Amino acid sequence: MRLFSYFWFLTSILSCLAAAPSRTIAERGSSPYVSSGKDGFSVNGSSLRFVGTNLYWLPTLETNDDIWNVLKNISDTGIKVIRIWAFNDVETVPASGTWFQLVQNGTATINEGPNGLQKLDTIVQMAEQQGLYVIMSLTNNWNPVPNTTTIGAPDVLASVALPRNTLSNDFGGMDLYVRQFGLQNHDDFYTSDNVLSAFQAYTKVIVLRYFNSPAVFSWELANDARCNSTMPTSATCTTQTVTKWHALMAAFIASLDPNHIVSAGTSGFQCTDCPKLYPVAPSASPTPSPAPGKKRRKVTPLTKEQIIRQRAESRRQNRAAAKRAGTLKEDGIMIRGRWVSTATRVVSSSTDSSTDGSSGVDSQDILNIPNIGFGSFQLYPDQETYGPYDPNLDPVSNKINSSLTWIQQSAQSAAAVGKPLVLNGFGLVTQTNLNNFVPFNMSYAPYATNTADVSASSDFANSAQQEQGYSSFLQMGDSAGLAGIMQYQWGSAGITQSSAAIQLDTTNSPSTGDSPNDGYSIAGNTAIQQILKQGAQAMAGGS
Ligand SMILES: *[C@@H]1O[C@H](CO)[C@@H](O)[C@H](O)[C@H]1NC(C)=O
Ligand SMILES: *[C@@H]1O[C@H](CO)[C@@H](O)[C@H](O)[C@H]1NC(C)=O
Ligand SMILES: *[C@@H]1O[C@H](CO)[C@@H](O)[C@H](O)[C@H]1NC(C)=O
Ligand SMILES: *[C@@H]1O[C@H](CO)[C@@H](O)[C@H](O)[C@H]1NC(C)=O
Numbered sequence: 363m364r365l366f367s368y369f370w371f372l373t374s375i376l377s378c379l380a381a382a383p384s385r386t387i388a389e390r391g392s393s394p395y396v397s398s399g400k401d402g403f404s405v406n407g408s409s410l411r412f413v414g415t416n417l418y419w420l421p422t423l424e425t426n427d428d429i430w431n432v433l434k435n436i437s438d439t440g441i442k443v444i445r446i447w448a449f450n451d452v453e454t455v456p457a458s459g460t461w462f463q464l465v466q467n468g469t470a471t472i473n474e475g476p477n478g479l480q481k482l483d484t485i486v487q488m489a490e491q492q493g494l495y496v497i498m499s500l501t502n503n504w505n506p507v508p509n510t511t512t513i514g515a516p517d518v519l520a521s522v523a524l525p526r527n528t529l530s531n532d533f534g535g536m537d538l539y540v541r542q543f544g545l546q547n548h549d550d551f552y553t554s555d556n557v558l559s560a561f562q563a564y565t566k567v568i569v570l571r572y573f574n575s576p577a578v579f580s581w582e583l584a585n586d587a588r589c590n591s592t593m594p595t596s597a598t599c600t601t602q603t604v605t606k607w608h609a610l611m612a613a614f615i616a617s618l619d620p621n622h623i624v625s626a627g628t629s630g631f632q633c634t635d636c637p638k639l640y641p642v643a644p645s646a647s648p649t650p651s652p653a654p655g656k657k658r659r660k661v662t663p664l665t666k667e668q669i670i671r672q673r674a675e676s677r678r679q680n681r682a683a684a685k686r687a688g689t690l691k692e693d694g695i696m697i698r699g700r701w702v703s704t705a706t707r708v709v710s711s712s713t714d715s716s717t718d719g720s721s722g723v724d725s726q727d728i729l730n731i732p733n734i735g736f737g738s739f740q741l742y743p744d745q746e747t748y749g750p751y752d753p754n755l756d757p758v759s760n761k762i763n764s765s766l767t768w769i770q771q772s773a774q775s776a777a778a779v780g781k782p783l784v785l786n787g788f789g790l791v792t793q794t795n796l797n798n799f800v801p802f803n804m805s806y807a808p809y810a811t812n813t814a815d816v817s818a819s820s821d822f823a824n825s826a827q828q829e830q831g832y833s834s835f836l837q838m839g840d841s842a843g844l845a846g847i848m849q850y851q852w853g854s855a856g857i858t859q860s861s862a863a864i865q866l867d868t869t870n871s872p873s874t875g876d877s878p879n880d881g882y883s884i885a886g887n888t889a890i891q892q893i894l895k896q897g898a899q900a901m902a903g904g905s
C-alpha cells in the first residue's frame with residue numbers, strides 16, 4: 363500500500379512531462395518488421411510496448427540446447443526483446459571459444475565458422491521461433507586492456523585473470539580497432555577513414571546476413587558511444603564528432619537494409635546548451651496523440667534552467683521531509699573522514715556530466731538524425747551520477763531518486779524530438795553481487811578483490827531495495843511513456859555445457875553453470891523475475 367502511494371506520487375509529478383504514446387495505434391500496414399513512428403513501435407499494424415533484458419554473453423554459449431533454454435526462460439517471463447553483442451573482436455585468434463572478427467595490424471578478417479557468425483545465425487533463428495526480437499549492438503565504447511598501465515589500476519587487480527568474454531567490456535570494440543590500426547586516441551574510432559572502412563565492412567556483413575529476418579528489432583550502432591573511454595581522448599572530440607559518426611553510420615545501414623530500424627545505444631547523456639547539427643524545429647515540435655482518457659500535454663525541450671530548478675525543488679522537499687522527521691542533515695563534504703557543512707553555499711548553477719556534454723554525447727541531437735528510428739538511454743546509478751548527492755537521503759535512495767528524475771528528463775527530451783524512447787539497460791548492483799561488480803571502464807575491478815577500499819557495502823542496494831528500485835524504474839518508465847524498458851542483465855544458473863572452451867565466469871561466480879556475472883546478474887532471483895513479468899504485462903496491456 364505504501365509502495366502504491368509512492369508510485370502514485372511519482373506518476374502525478376509527471377503531468378508536466380512527456381505524453382505517453384497511444385496504446386491503440388491505428389493500422390499502419392502489415393509489415394512483419396518492427397517499425398517505429400511517433401506513437402511507438404508496431405509490427406503487422408499492432409503496437410509493441412515491451413520489457414526486455416540484456417545478455418551480451420549469449421553467443422558465447424557452446425550448445426544450441428543452452429541457447430534455446432535461456433531464450434525459452436526469457437520468453438516465459440513475458441519479455442519480448444533481448445539485447446546482445448553482435449560483435450566479438452579479437453586481436454589474435456583464441457585457442458577456443460566464440461569470436462566473430464580478427465582485427466590485426468590494420469587488417470580485419472571475419473569468422474563465418476561454427477564458433478563465428480554461425481552462433482549469431484542460431485540466436486536469430488531461435489529468437490524468431492520463440493517470438494523474441496533482438497537488438498543487435500555492433501560495437502562497444504569500452505575495451506580496456508588488462509595488465510597494462512592504461513587501466514591505471516593498482517597491482518592487486520592484475521592478479522585476477524578472468525576468462526575472455528566474462529565481462530561485457532571484453533568483446534573488443536572501438537579501442538581494439540584503434541590499437542590495431544596504429545592510432546592513439548579513443549575518438550580516432552569516429553574519425554579515421556581506415557577504421558571507418560573496417561567497421562562498415564563488418565557492419566555490412568552482419569546487416570546483409572539478417573536483413574530479411576523479422577526477429578531483428580534494430581541495428582544498434584554502438585553500446586555507450588562517447589568521446590571518453592580508457593584510452594586518451596583528443597582535444598578535438600566534441601558532441602558533434604559523435605553525432606556525425608552516428609549520422610554517417612545510420613545512413614550507411616539505411617542504404618543496405620530497408621527493413622529494420624537503426625538506433626544509437628548511447629547512455630542518453632544530454633547537452634542542453636550544445637550547438638546542434640540536427641536542431642529540433644520549434645514550429646514542427648510534435649505533440650504525440652495522448653492515450654485514451656489522458657490529457658494532451660505540452661512537449662517542451664529539456665533546458666539547463668529546468669534541470670537546476672528541479673534539483674533545487676527536490677532538495678527543498680527532501681529537506682522539508684527530513685526536518686519534519688527530525689533527521690535534517692546539512693549539505694556538506696567529507697574532509698579526511700569528517701563531515702564539513704557547506705550549508706551556506708548557494709545552490710550550484712551548473713549541471714554535471716550527464717547533462718553538460720562533457721562526455722561528448724548529445725542524445726537529443728543524435729535522436730533527431732533522420733535515419734535514427736528511436737532513442738535509447740541507460741541507467742546505471744552505481745556508475746554514473748544523475749544528480750547531486752542529497753545528505754538527507756541514504757545512498758541507495760539517492761541513486762534511485764536521481765534515476766527516476768533521469769527517466770523523466772530522458773522521456774521529455776525524446777518527446778520533443780517526437781520519436782519513441784527505450785531504456786536499453788537498467789541495473790542496481792546489490793550487496794550480494796558486489797564481489798562480481800566490474801564497472802564498464804575496467805577489466806578487473808578493485809571491487810572484486812578489495813571491496814572495503816572502494817565503498818561501504820551499505821552504499822549498494824540490498825535485495826529489498828533492489829526490488830523497490832526495479833519496480834519503481836518500470837513504473838516510472840511506463841508512466842513516462844517509454845516504448846520499452848530493458849533490465850541489465852539476464853542471468854542463468856542452468857547452463858549445462860562443461861567444456862573448457864566456454865567462457866563462463868568460474869572465477870567469480872559461485873558455481874559453474876552460472877552465466878557470467880558483472881555485478882548485475884539476476885540468475886536464480888525469482889523476485890526480480892516476477893517484477894519483470896508484472897512490468898511486461900503493464901507495458902503490453904496498458905495500465
Ligand atoms: C506478421 O505477419 C506475418 C505474415 O502474416 C506473420 O508470418 C507473422 O508471424 C506476424 N508477426 C507477428 C508478430 O504477429
Ligand atoms: C603491420 O603492417 C605493416 C604494413 O602493412 C607491416 O610493415 C608490418 O610488418 C606489420 N607488422 C606486423 C607485426 O605484422
Ligand atoms: C594478468 O596478469 C596475471 C598476473 O601476472 C596473469 O596471471 C594473467 O594471465 C594476466 N592476464 C592477461 C589477460 O594477460
Ligand atoms: C576510465 O578509466 C581510466 C583509467 O582509470 C581513466 O583515465 C578514464 O578517465 C576513465 N574514463 C571515463 C570516461 O571515466
Ligand SMILES: *[C@@H]1O[C@H](CO)[C@@H](O)[C@H](O)[C@H]1NC(C)=O
Pocket residue numbers: 589590594595596597715720721
Ligand atoms: C573527457 O575527456 C576530456 C579530454 O581528456 C576531458 O577534458 C573531459 O573532462 C572528459 N570527460 C569526462 C566526463 O570524463
Ligand SMILES: *[C@@H]1O[C@H](CO)[C@@H](O)[C@H](O)[C@H]1NC(C)=O
Pocket residue numbers: 371372676755759763766767
Ligand atoms: C526521492 O526519494 C524520497 C525518499 O525515497 C521520496 O519520498 C521522494 O518522492 C523522491 N523524489 C522524487 C522526485 O522521486
Ligand SMILES: *[C@@H]1O[C@H](CO)[C@@H](O)[C@H](O)[C@H]1NC(C)=O
Pocket residue numbers: 428431432435853854855856857
Ligand atoms: C530455466 O528455468 C528453470 C526454472 O527456473 C531452471 O531450472 C533452468 O535452469 C533454467 N534454464 C536456463 C538455461 O536458464
